[in-house]
Amino acid sequence: MATLGDTLAAARRSSAGLEQWLRRTDPALADEAAAAAARIGISVSGYARMAIADFTRLAGEEDWATLMSGLRDSQDPGTTCLAAMVHWRLTAPACRAHSDTHQAGATHG
Template sequence: MMLGDLLAAARTSSSGFQAWLERSDAALAADVKSAARQQGMTPTGYVRAAIADFNRFAAEEDWATLTSSLKDSDDPGTVCLLAMVHWRLTARGCAEHSPAIAHNG
């Protein structure tokens, strides 16, 4: 499967991702809920935004890290989602590209 196919699959399964995340990584699920609430979004909306933002704004190094992590994965869709959500939670950027900064800064 091509990376584009994986990203398309990830977009359609983001609501299921939140339920899975709560079972497998409660701390990250809480971070997603908190960040979503701060930005006036649902957790599913936040995950969808993370995918879109990663596609638009991630640096070449972020993409390289993501594609390297896919090589040994049995579940590349989940790896993509986790990487993109982690990236979104930790991204620092200008107010134009980061709703959290625009509202809090």
């Protein structure tokens, strides 16, 4: 069972490795993440790293409580955590600077 740290370390070493792992663990989520990543011109692993960073900075108290509940009941916390953060990023209300339609690399004003 991989931890989130193991998964993120693998993502830093290999974009293809993270995408394959996500595809094995949650094919539907992998498809959604791939489509969102393509819209802004980044890799799936880049999208996952962005989701983690955005969740850490922007998720509300209720989002964190939901994540902690999921982790408590999970047999695979690494998968649960990454999947929850990617799902949150895909479904989070968008502001212009953080929406999937915002061009990657654009400056925030």
